[in-house]
Amino acid sequence: MSEETISPSTSPELAAVPSYDASAIQVLEGLEAVRKRPGMYIGSTGERGLHHLVWEVVDNSVDEALAGYCDRIVVTVLDGGGVEVVDNGRGIPVDIHATEGIPAVTVVLTVLHAGGKFGGGGYKVSGGLHGVGVSVVNALSKKLEVEIRRDGYRWTQSFTYGVPDGELVRHEETSETGTTTRFWASEDIFETTDYSFETITNRFREMAFLNKGLEIVVRDSRRQAAEIIDAVEDATVEAEDIAPATEPHRSEEGILERTFKFDRGLVDYVEHLNRRRDPAHPTVIDFEAEAAANSSSGLSLEVAMQWNTGYTESVHTFANTINTHEGGTHEEGFRSALTSLVNNWGEEWGLIKKKEDRVSGDDVREGLTAIVSVKLSEPQFEGQTKTKLGNTEAKGFVQRVVNDQLGDWLEKNPAEGKDIVRKAMSAAQARIAARKARELARGRKGLLGGGGLPGKLADCQSTNPEECEIFVVEGDSAGGSAKGGRDPRIQAILPIRGKILNVEKARIDKVLANNEVQAIISALGTGIHDEFDLEKLRYHKIVMMADADVDGHHIRTLLLTLLFRFMKPLIEAGYVYLAQPPLYRLRWNKPHDHEFVYSDAEREAVQKAGVEAGKKLPKENPVQRYKGLGEMNPDELWDTTLDPDNRLLLQVTLEDAAQADEMFSILMGEDVEQRRSFIQRNAKDVRFLDI
Amino acid sequence: MTETPTGGIPGSSRGGRIEPVELQVEMQRSYIDYSMAVIVGRALPDVRDGLKPVHRRVLYAMYDGGYRPDRGFSKCARVVGEVMGQYHPHGDSAIYDTLVRLAQPWVMRAPLVDSQGNFGSPGNDPAAAMRYTECKMAPLAMEMVRDIDEETVDFTPNYDGRSQEPTILPARFPNLLVNGSAGIAVGMATNIPPHNLREVAEGVQWALANPEAGREELLEALLARVKGPDFPTKALIVGRQGI
Numbered sequence: 001m002s003e004e005t006i007s008p009s010t011s012p013e014l015a016a017v018p019s020y021d022a023s024a025i026q027v028l029e030g031l032e033a034v035r036k037r038p039g040m041y042i043g044s045t046g047e048r049g050l051h052h053l054v055w056e057v058v059d060n061s062v063d064e065a066l067a068g069y070c071d072r073i074v075v076t077v078l079d080g081g082g083v084e085v086v087d088n089g090r091g092i093p094v095d096i097h098a099t100e101g102i103p104a105v106t107v108v109l110t111v112l113h114a115g116g117k118f119g120g121g122g123y124k125v126s127g128g129l130h131g132v133g134v135s136v137v138n139a140l141s142k143k144l145e146v147e148i149r150r151d152g153y154r155w156t157q158s159f160t161y162g163v164p165d166g167e168l169v170r171h172e173e174t175s176e177t178g179t180t181t182r183f184w185a186s187e188d189i190f191e192t193t194d195y196s197f198e199t200i201t202n203r204f205r206e207m208a209f210l211n212k213g214l215e216i217v218v219r220d221s222r223r224q225a226a227e228i229i230d231a232v233e234d235a236t237v238e239a240e241d242i243a244p245a246t247e248p249h250r251s252e253e254g255i256l257e258r259t260f261k262f263d264r265g266l267v268d269y270v271e272h273l274n275r276r277r278d279p280a281h282p283t284v285i286d287f288e289a290e291a292a293a294n295s296s297s298g299l300s301l302e303v304a305m306q307w308n309t310g311y312t313e314s315v316h317t318f319a320n321t322i323n324t325h326e327g328g329t330h331e332e333g334f335r336s337a338l339t340s341l342v343n344n345w346g347e348e349w350g351l352i353k354k355k356e357d358r359v360s361g362d363d364v365r366e367g368l369t370a371i372v373s374v375k376l377s378e379p380q381f382e383g384q385t386k387t388k389l390g391n392t393e394a395k396g397f398v399q400r401v402v403n404d405q406l407g408d409w410l411e412k413n414p415a416e417g418k419d420i421v422r423k424a425m426s427a428a429q430a431r432i433a434a435r436k437a438r439e440l441a442r443g444r445k446g447l448l449g450g451g452g453l454p455g456k457l458a459d460c461q462s463t464n465p466e467e468c469e470i471f472v473v474e475g476d477s478a479g480g481s482a483k484g485g486r487d488p489r490i491q492a493i494l495p496i497r498g499k500i501l502n503v504e505k506a507r508i509d510k511v512l513a514n515n516e517v518q519a520i521i522s523a524l525g526t527g528i529h530d531e532f533d534l535e536k537l538r539y540h541k542i543v544m545m546a547d548a549d550v551d552g553h554h555i556r557t558l559l560l561t562l563l564f565r566f567m568k569p570l571i572e573a574g575y576v577y578l579a580q581p582p583l584y585r586l587r588w589n590k591p592h593d594h595e596f597v598y599s600d601a602e603r604e605a606v607q608k609a610g611v612e613a614g615k616k617l618p619k620e621n622p623v624q625r626y627k628g629l630g631e632m633n634p635d636e637l638w639d640t641t642l643d644p645d646n647r648l649l650l651q652v653t654l655e656d657a658a659q660a661d662e663m664f665s666i667l668m669g670e671d672v673e674q675r676r677s678f679i680q681r682n683a684k685d686v687r688f689l690d691i
Numbered sequence: 692m693t694e695t696p697t698g699g700i701p702g703s704s705r706g707g708r709i710e711p712v713e714l715q716v717e718m719q720r721s722y723i724d725y726s727m728a729v730i731v732g733r734a735l736p737d738v739r740d741g742l743k744p745v746h747r748r749v750l751y752a753m754y755d756g757g758y759r760p761d762r763g764f765s766k767c768a769r770v771v772g773e774v775m776g777q778y779h780p781h782g783d784s785a786i787y788d789t790l791v792r793l794a795q796p797w798v799m800r801a802p803l804v805d806s807q808g809n810f811g812s813p814g815n816d817p818a819a820a821m822r823y824t825e826c827k828m829a830p831l832a833m834e835m836v837r838d839i840d841e842e843t844v845d846f847t848p849n850y851d852g853r854s855q856e857p858t859i860l861p862a863r864f865p866n867l868l869v870n871g872s873a874g875i876a877v878g879m880a881t882n883i884p885p886h887n888l889r890e891v892a893e894g895v896q897w898a899l900a901n902p903e904a905g906r907e908e909l910l911e912a913l914l915a916r917v918k919g920p921d922f923p924t925k926a927l928i929v930g931r932q933g934i
Binding site: 550551553554556557560564571577578620621622623624625627648649650651652653654655656659660663664667672675676678679682683 | 710717878
């Protein structure tokens with residue numbers, strides 16, 4: 001602070017500038033602070049923050065459910081940017097608060113850090129503790145109405161930007177209990193007030209899974225919702241084939257409505273997550289436990305888990321129904337118990353015989369779908385997004401419970417237990433094999449590119465990748481023609497035998513152990529996946545030259561799959577080409593030269609032109625249809641397909657990687673159903689049928 | 692060879708151009724070509740004669756080449772050569788495997804090829820190499836090709852246009868039902884169990900005698916005559932519900 005600002009006799013110019021003195025220091029009282037800095041309370045004023053308001057209100061209702069007083073929550077997105085949340089809990093207390101002198105509900109809605117969740121017997125556990133409660137929602141809403149059914153009457157009160165419009169009003173008598181909250185988020189504070197029904201649906205589906213037996217109804221009564229309803233219906237019916245309860249339907253007023261209620265809770269959740277996968281063992285393992293009643297932590301744990309035949313791990317952890325994306329102590333406890341338990345049990349049953357056969361945590365969790373949900377009275381969240389549980393007592397508790405309960409389960413279900421151990425062991429084998437294969441592939445890349453190259457590669461003389469071309473050809477028969485016909489200075493030939501492995505369906509260790517795949521990878525010199533290095537590419541034109549028959553087409557798709565899955569940058573950089581060998585040869589009688597044509601249409605045209613020009617075709621075998629490159633003489637192959645000045649190459653380009661990704665998984669993946677419908681849809685586009 | 696802009700050989704001038712093609716488009720096209728070819732022309736049998744193209748070519752080549760039941764056995768290699776050279780431009784091992792399967796009495800309910808020599812065993816032993824084994828058509832196979840020269844079926848040019856091959860064989864008995872068929876194509880597959888020739892024949896006679904019969908009626912009559920699948924290896928069918 002400078003001298004001038006203290007002295008009262010300063011020049012008029014300075015006085016015009018807002019001075020930074022004691023009067024500039026504001027104390028933001030209560031909800032005023034929330035309005036000034038909403039980000040501090042709800043994270044952002046974007047879409048995320050907007051939805052956070054809904055979570056905040058619903059969390060209160062869910063807390064009622066956790067305490068056992070509420071079994072139905074209806075969330076409705078209203079036309080005009082409002083949201084209504086109805087529950088059948090006890091209702092917010094309406095009697096006069098002892099210290100504040102106003103009804104408790106008004107306190108809850110207008111005073112920060114007021115609520116029944118700070119001990120005091122209101123709630124034992126609560127999901128809303130991370131936030132600051134419904135008062136924040138009130139502060140950020142241009143209008144909020146609350147309706148309480150409690151103590152035999154219906155009560156209402158409304159607020160504008162957190163300021164009560166009037167007293168709490170008592171209405172007619174009612175025997176029901178519950179709370180209805182309607183709020184309209186302020187457009188001045190939020191960048192958008194357009195709620196995403198999809199986001200809300202997903203959140204509350206998860207919520208319903210985590211709270212066994214709780215019924216959550218999500219409705220969208222916005223006008224545009226009615227217009228898009230059909231499209232949504234189509235999409236969601238397909239996506240939701242497990243729980244009929246979640247099928248969306250149009251209620252009478254044309255409102256999109258979905259109901260979530262899962263009586264088996266986490267078990268349903270695991271089945272939901274596994275619905276598109278094959279389970280590795282029939283039972284969904286589930287168990288729950290609570291800490292001893294006298295302990296202060298109030299810890300309880302629920303776990304449901306099942307392994308599937310896939311290779312990805314999907315372990316989701318929750319603390320007080322909040323998704324802890326970053327994990328935390330409960331996840332650590334779960335992991336360490338799981339790893340040691342599977343290993344010890346496997347050793348006990350003689351499946352794991354040697355110390356070095358013990359499986360790692362990653363091996364155990366391969367293909368595991370698990371939900372770990374802990375509840376505790378004083379959760380501490382850490383991490384960037386406050387989604388990491390920090391309570392140290394959770395680790396020991398989870399570890400102990402999982403050890404006991406899962407151990408019990410394994411003892412009772414040895415057959416399934418063995419399947420699980422075997423799956424983990426095969427994952428371990430795959431991991432070791434993949435590492436070995438990678439090391440092998442890495443070792444092959446000599447500095448000069450020589451030495452470690454595959455035996456079948458006929459390399460070119462030039463070492464300048466920019467002018468070098470590699471032709472991947474089908475079979476040794478075609479390889480011979482190509483080797484004889486090429487320009488050995490810049491053209492390399494790599495024959496591969498038969499149909500290569502479909503990498504979409506095979507595990508990485510199998511892929512890397514495959515000779516043909518190894519040959520291609522080491523010939524190109526770039527490595528794969530993380531080790532991919534475009535700089536090391538030895539040829540700037542990778543030309544696929546398969547026979548012009550249907551098997552050639554199949555091999556082409558297999559090769560493209562390999563390149564796309566393991567060396568996508570090659571395609572993105574436009575280094576991948578397709579050769580276009582001729583389809584037919586017209587054997588004109590002497591003295592005319594034979595002609596090559598590349599399509600059926602061209603054949604007819606050329607044949608006609610030739611006959612008009614007085615050329616004659618022999619009676620015997622006038623038109624040769626090339627079934628394989630091996631049928632051509634080397635010089636013919638050079639003239640028609642290899643000669644850089646005279647050939648046609650197709651350059652493979654990648655426009656939409658995500659779409660291509662889907663295409664590959666449909667065509668080359670495991671799902672036969674999808675493939676069949678694809679074929680049926682596109683059968684008419686077939687270019688030639690060749691038997 | 693490449694001094695002239697039109698290239699060394701007339702008709703092959705494409706001027707060293709490079710054209711772009713979208714990955715997805717190419718994948719889709721190639722895959723459809725392959726899968727349709729496999730579905731239509733390789734892995735699935737024709738309902739009329741119950742044969743896949745390779746079977747049909749083997750039988751027709753044996754008939755055409757004179758490897759008939761009333762003559763002596765000939766080396767399988769000759770048959771395979773005939774089939775490969777004339778009709779089926781694919782690998783020899785695929786053709787020989789087909790031929791062997793047509794002759795194995797534990798694979799076919801009614802074998803269409805008579806064998807001489809080691810044709811393997813049900814325990815998955817492979818047959819001897821084709822230079823050792825001999826074969827000829829089985830008498831029943833003559834029923835598959837009887838009157839084929841009387842313009843009973845359509846012919847198409849073979850792959851190199853030098854000779855003709857039948858698109859279908861004029862089968863005298865429902866081979867698809869008698870011998871069954873199994874094949875895996877792309878996105879679809881087939882698996883038809885074999886049946887007893889006598890039972891199926893009775894069913895066919897009934898159907899011919901009662902051309903007016905409705906679907907339900909026909910099904911009932913057929914079920915009364917054909918009691919169920921009849922496997923060459925003998926089998927105990929557990930649960931008659933699905934028949």
